[in-house]
Amino acid sequence: MSGLRQGAGRSALIFGATSPVARALAREFARCGYELFLAGRAGEDLEAVASDLRIRHRVSAHACPLDALAFETHAAFFEAVAARTGESLYVAVFCIGSMSDQKAAERDWDAARAMLDTNYTAAVSLLERTAAYFEPRKRGVIGVVGSVAGDRGRQSNYLYGSAKAGLAAYAQGLRNRLWRSGVQVTTIKPGFLDTRMTWGKPGLFGVATPERAAEGIFAALAAGRDVAYVPGFWRGIMLLIGAVPERVFKRLKL
Amino acid sequence: MPPWVRRELSGWARYPVEACHEFRPERRGAVAEILASGGQSSYIARGLGRSYGDCALNRGAGVVNLTRLDRFLNFDEDTGEVRCEAGVSFEALLQTCLPRGWFPPVTPGTKFVTVGGAIANDIHGKNHHADGTFGAAVNEMTLLTPNGERVVCGPQRNADLFWATVGGAGLTGFILDARFRMLKVETAYLKADHLRVKGLAEAMRAMLDSDAGYRYSVAWIDGLARGKSLGRSVLMRANHARLSDLPSGTPNPLWPPPRGRCGVPFKLPSLTLNRWSVRAFNTLYYATHGDAAGKLVDFDAYFYPLDSIAHWYRLYGRRGFVQFQVSFPAASAEAGLAEVLEKLSASGRASFLAVLKRFGAANAGWLSFPSPGFTLALDLPMRDGLPRLLGELESRVLAHGGRIYAAKDALTTADAFRAMYPELGRFRALRAELDPRGLLSSSLARRLGLARAGAEAFA
Numbered sequence: 001m002s003g004l005r006q007g008a009g010r011s012a013l014i015f016g017a018t019s020p021v022a023r024a025l026a027r028e029f030a031r032c033g034y035e036l037f038l039a040g041r042a043g044e045d046l047e048a049v050a051s052d053l054r055i056r057h058r059v060s061a062h063a064c065p066l067d068a069l070a071f072e073t074h075a076a077f078f079e080a081v082a083a084r085t086g087e088s089l090y091v092a093v094f095c096i097g098s099m100s101d102q103k104a105a106e107r108d109w110d111a112a113r114a115m116l117d118t119n120y121t122a123a124v125s126l127l128e129r130t131a132a133y134f135e136p137r138k139r140g141v142i143g144v145v146g147s148v149a150g151d152r153g154r155q156s157n158y159l160y161g162s163a164k165a166g167l168a169a170y171a172q173g174l175r176n177r178l179w180r181s182g183v184q185v186t187t188i189k190p191g192f193l194d195t196r197m198t199w200g201k202p203g204l205f206g207v208a209t210p211e212r213a214a215e216g217i218f219a220a221l222a223a224g225r226d227v228a229y230v231p232g233f234w235r236g237i238m239l240l241i242g243a244v245p246e247r248v249f250k251r252l253k254l
Numbered sequence: 255m256p257p258w259v260r261r262e263l264s265g266w267a268r269y270p271v272e273a274c275h276e277f278r279p280e281r282r283g284a285v286a287e288i289l290a291s292g293g294q295s296s297y298i299a300r301g302l303g304r305s306y307g308d309c310a311l312n313r314g315a316g317v318v319n320l321t322r323l324d325r326f327l328n329f330d331e332d333t334g335e336v337r338c339e340a341g342v343s344f345e346a347l348l349q350t351c352l353p354r355g356w357f358p359p360v361t362p363g364t365k366f367v368t369v370g371g372a373i374a375n376d377i378h379g380k381n382h383h384a385d386g387t388f389g390a391a392v393n394e395m396t397l398l399t400p401n402g403e404r405v406v407c408g409p410q411r412n413a414d415l416f417w418a419t420v421g422g423a424g425l426t427g428f429i430l431d432a433r434f435r436m437l438k439v440e441t442a443y444l445k446a447d448h449l450r451v452k453g454l455a456e457a458m459r460a461m462l463d464s465d466a467g468y469r470y471s472v473a474w475i476d477g478l479a480r481g482k483s484l485g486r487s488v489l490m491r492a493n494h495a496r497l498s499d500l501p502s503g504t505p506n507p508l509w510p511p512p513r514g515r516c517g518v519p520f521k522l523p524s525l526t527l528n529r530w531s532v533r534a535f536n537t538l539y540y541a542t543h544g545d546a547a548g549k550l551v552d553f554d555a556y557f558y559p560l561d562s563i564a565h566w567y568r569l570y571g572r573r574g575f576v577q578f579q580v581s582f583p584a585a586s587a588e589a590g591l592a593e594v595l596e597k598l599s600a601s602g603r604a605s606f607l608a609v610l611k612r613f614g615a616a617n618a619g620w621l622s623f624p625s626p627g628f629t630l631a632l633d634l635p636m637r638d639g640l641p642r643l644l645g646e647l648e649s650r651v652l653a654h655g656g657r658i659y660a661a662k663d664a665l666t667t668a669d670a671f672r673a674m675y676p677e678l679g680r681f682r683a684l685r686a687e688l689d690p691r692g693l694l695s696s697s698l699a700r701r702l703g704l705a706r707a708g709a710e711a712f713a
C-alpha cells in the first residue's frame with residue numbers, strides 16, 4: 001500500500017521515543033533504512049535511545065528534545081524538525097502517553113489535567129502540525145497510539161481512558177480529513193503491554209512484549225489499516241466488553 | 255513509590271527458588287529512585303539470571319532487574335571500544351559488533367548474560383589462560399553507589415571501588431554502564447582441534463604444554479569414568495579463524511548463515527538424566543569426538559552449544575540442580591581434582607557437563623574467582639544427600655587450597671568462603687563504609703557473609 005518498508009531516503013518522526021514500545025518500533029523503521037527523528041523529554045535516556053539506534057542499525061538517529069506539555073514550544077519544535085528532515089519526512093507515530101494513579105488524579109486536578117493533556121491535548125497540538133506538513137505534500141503516514149482503555153470507561157482508569165477515547169475520535173476525524181490528500185492515519189489500540197505502565201499492576205492478562213507490540217504496530221501501518229488492535233485478539237475482547245449493556249456494566253467493579 | 259512485582263525467582267539451576275520483590279527500571283534515573291524510595295529492606299541488581307545459585311536473589315526484599323537498560327552508548331569501530339548500559343546482552347553485543355569484526359573479549363558458555371552480570375561475577379571464558387577475565391577488558395564504568403551517587407571508576411580511577419566491583423556480586427552498587435575493549439577478529443568462525451586424552455594427568459599436561467598455541471582451550475571430562483579412566487577427556491582447543499582459513503566464497507565471513515537444529519554439535523539425549531543414561535551419553539560422546547584438527551566451527555556452535563536448546567535446565571527435573579565449580583592452584587590441582595572426581599564418581603551422581611580449564615594469571619578483582627591453576631565445573635542434579643556430599647567436597651577443596659565460584663554456587667558456607675577468598679575482609683570493610691545502612695544485600699551475601707563487616711549477625 002504505502003510501501004512503508006522502503007525506508008531509504010525517508011525519515012520517521014517518533015513522539016515519545018524513550019518508551020520501550022517506541023524504541024522497538026524505531027528499530028523496525030531502522031531496519032528498513034529510515035533516518036530517525038526521536039522526540040521526547042530531553043535527557044540521558046533520549047540520547048541513549050538515539051545512540052543505541054545509530055550503533056545497532058547504522059542509521060542516522062537524532063534526539064529531538066520535546067516536552068509535550070510545553071504547548072508554546074510545539075510550533076518551533078515542529079518547524080525545527082521539518083527543517084532538518086526537508087522533504088524526507090514520511091512517517092510520524094505518536095507514542096506519548098501517561099497513566100498516573102486514577103485515585104490520586106480524582107483528588108488532584110493538576111494531576112488529572114497533566115494526564116489529560118499528555119494523552120490528548122498534546123497529541124492534538126503536535127499532530128495538527130504534522131498534518132499540516134503532510135496535507136499539502138499529499139503523502140505520509142500518521143500512527144496514533146491510543147489504548148483499549150479508550151473503548152469503554154471504567155472506574156479504575158477513566159481519566160486516562162477518556163483522554164485515549166478523545167484521541168481515537170480525533171484520529172478518526174483527522175483520517176477523514178486527510179483521506180482526500182492521500183495521507184494515511186492509523187489508530188493503534190494496544191492491550192496490556194509489558195512496560196513500566198503495567199509493571200506491578202494487578203489483573204493483567206495477555207501482556208505483550210514491546211517487540212511484539214512494535215511488530216503489530218508496524219504491520220498495521222504497512223497494511224494501511226484505519227484502526228488496529230495490538231495484539232489482534234484485543235479486538236474480540238473489546239467487542240465482548242462493548243456488548244455488556246451499560247445498566248449492567250455500571251455495576252461492575254472494573 | 256516505584257512499583258514491584260512479587261515473584262518466585264531463581265538462578266539458572268532452579269535451586270534455590272525464593273520469593274523476591276522485583277523492580278524493573280526503564281529509565282536510568284529510575285534506578286536511583288528505587289534505591290532512595292526505602293520501600294525494601296535491601297536491594298540487589300539482576301541481569302539475565304544466568305548465574306546458577308542465589309547471587310541475583312534477595313529473599314523477601316528488592317531485586318532490581320536491569321535488562322531494560324540495554325542501550326549502546328558508543329562504539330568505536332576502529333579501536334573496538336564499546337560503551338553500553340549494563341543490561342546489554344552478549345547476544346546483542348555479538349549481533350552488533352561481530353559483523354563489524356569485533357568479538358567479546360571474554361565470553362561464557364551462553365550469550366544470554368548481561369554486561370553487568372559479566373562484570374559483577376568477573377566472568378572467564380575458554381581464553382582465560384590467554385586473556386584473563388571480562389573485568390580485565392573493562393576501561394571504566396559508572397556505578398550507582400548505595401548513597402545514590404554516580405561514581406566513575408576504572409583501573410586508573412577510583413581503582414579500589416573498581417576492583418571491589420569486578421567480581422563483587424552487585425554488592426558495591428548498580429553498574430549503569432561500562433566501557434570495554436572488544437577483540438578484533440577476521441571471521442565469525444573458529445578453527446578447532448580435538449584431542450582425546452586418557453586421564454586427568456594427561457589432560458593437564460597437554461594444557462600446560464600446548465595451550466599457548468590456542469586462544470581457547472577447554473577439556474570435556476567424562477565425570478563418571480573411574481579408576482584408570484578417571485579424567486578421561488576430550489581436549490577442545492581453538493583459535494579465531496583467519497579469513498584465509500575459510501573456504502573461498504563463504505558468503506559472509508563475519509556472520510554465519512542461520513542454522514537449524516542440525517547445527518548443534520551433538521544431539522542431547524531426551525531421556526532422563528540418571529547414572530546410566532549419562533554414562534551412555536558420555537561414552538558415546540567420547541567415542542564420537544575423535545581427534546580432529548583444523549575443524550571450522552561457527553562461533554555459535556563453538557561457544558554456545560546449549561543456547562539452541564531453550565530451557566535445557568529442565569532436563570534436570572523440578573528440583574533443579576547445582577553447579578559445582580572449583581579451582582586449585584597448579585601445585586595441588588592434580589591431587590585436588592582427582593579427589594573431587596573420585597568422590598563424585600563414587601557417589602554415582604550423574605554429571606552431564608564436566609569441564610576442565612586452565613586458568614592464567616589472576617587480576618586484581620578482590621573477589622574475582624579465577625586464580626592460576628586449574629578449574630573444574632560440573633552439574634549435579636538436586637537430590638537428597640547432595641548438600642552433604644558437597645559439604646564433604648568443600649572440606650576437601652579447602653584442604654587442597656582450592657576455591658569455589660560464587661556465580662555457580664548455592665551451598666558453600668560462610669566459613670569456607672572466608673578461607674577461600676583472602677581479600678574478603680577488605681571487601682567487607684569497603685562495604686561498611688560505602689553502604690553503612692546495608693541497602694545492598696542478596697541471599698548469597700547473607701549466606702556467605704559478604705554483606706557486613708564485623709561480628710554482626712547476617713539475618
Ligand SMILES: Cc1cc2nc3c(=O)[nH]c(=O)nc-3n(C[C@H](O)[C@H](O)[C@H](O)COP(=O)(O)OP(=O)(O)OC[C@H]3O[C@@H](n4cnc5c(N)ncnc54)[C@H](O)[C@@H]3O)c2cc1C
Pocket residue numbers: 266298299300301302303304305306309310320340341361362363364366367368369370371372374375376377378379380422423424425427428429430560661662
Ligand atoms: C550455560 C551457562 C554457561 C556459563 N558459562 C560460564 C563461563 O564459561 N564462565 C563464567 O564465568 N560464567 C559462566 N556462566 C555464568 C554466567 O556467566 C554468570 O553467572 C553471569 O554473571 C550471568 O550474568 P547475568 O546477566 O545473567 O547476571 P545475573 O545472574 O542476573 O546476576 C549475576 C550477578 O551480577 C550482579 N549484577 C547483574 N547486573 C548487575 C549490574 N548492572 N550492576 C551490578 N551488579 C549486577 C547480580 O547482583 C548478581 O550478583 C554460565 C552460565 C550458564 C547458564
Ligand SMILES: NC(=O)c1ccc[n+]([C@@H]2O[C@H](COP(=O)([O-])OP(=O)(O)OC[C@H]3O[C@@H](n4cnc5c(N)ncnc54)[C@H](OP(=O)(O)O)[C@@H]3O)[C@@H](O)[C@H]2O)c1
Pocket residue numbers: 015016017018019020021022040041045066067068069094095096097098118145146147148189190191192193194195196197198281
Ligand atoms: N503499557 C500498556 O499496557 C499500554 C497499553 C495501551 C496503550 N499504551 C500506550 O502506549 C504508549 C507507550 O507507552 P509505554 O507503555 O511504552 O509507557 P511509557 O514508557 O511510559 O511511554 C510513554 C512515553 O510518553 C512520554 N511522555 C510522557 N509525558 C511526556 C511529556 N510531557 N513530554 C514528552 N514525552 C512524554 C514518555 O517519555 P519519558 O521517558 O520522558 O517519560 C514515554 O516516552 C503510550 O501512549 C501508552 O498510553 C500502553
